[in-house]
Amino acid sequence: MPDPARNHAVVIGAGMAGLTAAQALSRHFRKVTVIERDTLPAEAAPRRGTPQCQHAHMLLAGGLQALQRLFPGFEKDLADAGAVKVRTGKDIRFERPGFDPFPIRDLGFDIFSMSRPLLEAVTRGRVLQTPNIGICMRSRVTKLVASRDTMRVEAAHYESDDGPAVTVEADLVVEASGRCGLTLQLLDELSLQKPDETEIGIDQAYASTIVERLDHNAEWLGNITLPSAPASSRGAFLFPIEKQRWLLSIGGNHGDAPPGDRAGFMDFVKSLRTPTIYDAVRDARPLTDIVRYQLPCSTRRHFERLESFPEGLLVTGDALCRFNPVFGQGMSVAAQEAVILDRLLTEDVPMQRLARDFFAAIQDTIATPWGVAVNDFVYPATRGARPPDLAQRLQYGAALTKLAADDPEVHRLTVEVSQLLKPQAALREQKLAARVMSLI
Template sequence: MQRESHAIIIGGSLAGLLASRVLAKHFDRVSIVERDFFPEKPAPRPGIPQSRHLHILLNRGKIILEQLFPGLENELVAAGAPRLDPRSIRWFSPAGWAPLFSPDLNDLIMFSRDLLDWQIRRRLAENTNVHFLEGGTVTGLLANASRTEVAGVSVRFRDRQNPGNIHEQNLNADLVVDASGKVSQTPKWLKKLGYIPPQETVINAFVGYATRIYECSGKLSDTAPVFVSTAPPFRTRGGGIFPIEGNRWLVTLGGGDRDYPPADETGFVEFARTLPTPIIYHAIKDAKPLTPISSYRGTENRLRHYERLPRYPENLAVIGHAVCAFNPVYGQGMTVAALDAQMLDECLLLQRQRYPEGSLKGFSRQFQQKLAKLHTIPWTFAISQDSRYRGSEGAKPNLATQLIIDYMDLVLKVLVDDAKVCQAFLEVLHMIESPAVFFHPRIAVKAIGQLDNFKFYK
């Protein structure tokens, strides 16, 4: 009788949930080990401290999620998530108001992060080979005698009814996937097994944001949706108003260079008044709040270079924020988690073609190398924005990157008067097109033509 194949995922956030859907196609049993106990309905939980804030699923991410979970979009809408026509969003860009036009993009589905995660967990529970191991904290990696292969994880479990009841358990697996986020302990565990931990690149612009949910009524309903971009180094404040399920409006205010929005009533509204356009201030100053104000400041960009390690154990994959964490203010996180899951699926399919008998030899290193290439564009986008802040700490852009940053400033200047350039920008933003489109002659000529009157950043 053939042995049952088993994959373990560390962490039940979105990256882990999407990875489990993929792994269920390749392994007989998939176990998601999560420190929290999942709520029985859409609600915040400690393991996702940023869940109360604005989350946008870009068009590329929406396409992938629908492929992984057919019908998910309709289920979210049935649960109250509003469809949002992109042409209805007013965008105050770094160069001013973007043109109002009908972009060739699919509708956005707006929701709270709690609703999305709950809906995906519900769909995963329908898979008989996916199992949630809640209240479990992974304490280390298990390895074979030569420490060349990861063989599972050690876990400390708490009891839901009696949290003081703790027991240890070793779980064996053919593949371990770390999706535990920025708090990932894999570097420490690798060092304990005799490996060099990965180098890290950290860039921190000290961006923080505060969020409150309001009742959908009055001036707020007439204003939203709207997004006001920051424009560092001179304009460090921004914000947005977007609808979510339950006929509610979610309002987020943000600032960089430690220019954090306050979490008190008066300070929050006053911060909105100081934005480069008063549109958000006028919308919320008399609106009815439904929640307290929540703050979040853990926005540093962190890249762990697993692809550079001279030695890497077999049967271990690191995905999501555990390997590459972006400043969440740019809205890339959920879509990149979907891209990571897609890459995991593709690499496992290629592995099966090479080794039909099921061997994972060489898989882990090849996967981390491909994942590093996948992350290049969203990482570059995030750090190019954050490096503009005067107080940004970490690696600074090299000359080539700085030239690209300066060029993109010109593109932003063009798009406020050119709907076609704005369309191209939105397609890249939604990861539908490559940033290479910005260098097409029809855009490059217009961008370079802005050199003589280029002032909004300089």
């Protein structure tokens, strides 16, 4: 039962970060209100507030595990909704330079492949079944209200499309809008330091379409083709999704943007390093228009470094750390952050310490995917603070990949790390590191 001292929590945003945070809070607060500027569809459908939702998304095993903890039985919900069960290492063909494909092995666990709208719809459906969570749609939070004397957030002010402006009192506000603008605005108003930001400027551009999933007589359900970096940044994801369809996303960076017309799109697919995806989809019937999206940079805000932060306020999801979408980590990290929030509240961390403890506790969760994002510096045009040991990191990664191709146990470990089941530090364990270094 929620602690009676915790009366009302407000969550800003009803994307995956907001929905999972709301579910975690519902176990500890009498009432949780989610405020969302969009109209939320009753079914699995794209919406304006998630412009990237029509592109390929991957729910990593670590994210699925977190969602299962927040919503027991979640895997069954996904399967019942039509999500495609995928056996890791076996059902998705993985092509990378020097390994076309990477050795196909059953690594012993499943994930699900689906469209982002389907995942949100299933998650939203479970949230709406939680009695003490309410969602206010077509409402936009314009200001956080805080006491300068106590440095504590006391309310959120929002405007509704179909009603008067409202100021709602809150014991805790979680910004999960993806933008972080309200929190940064409040820090300004309270004359508090803003968090340092680390950026990796990759200028990622991608285009996507849904096509019919053909019986292509292959032993795979989907395919990932990685580019021959740094010579080329062109890569693609072909994922099976609900209703016997494929979601195809292609992308490049630093100005190599896929075209938005069908002929140009298919020419880009044909130009990929291998012909696998082009051969699979060239005769497939298109089911949607081509949609495009661009992300200038990955951004990490270091709230954990701040000496002062308002009580009664948290930031989560993309508002905290936005990853290059190519790596498919954002939704899973947001779900894992919600699990951490649930744990801290279960441990009765007082509100005065909640933000500090939360920002500290999630750093290990962020470290692994952010460590992958650093690999974007393989491209000379990538902007940001280039790690001084980049060459050694890339050498180590190449040797580790070679070892994983030869050793099924190392292969499984690398996938467990990439799927956010184990920390990146597992790849530097002493015995494994010695084997990797022997190949350099």
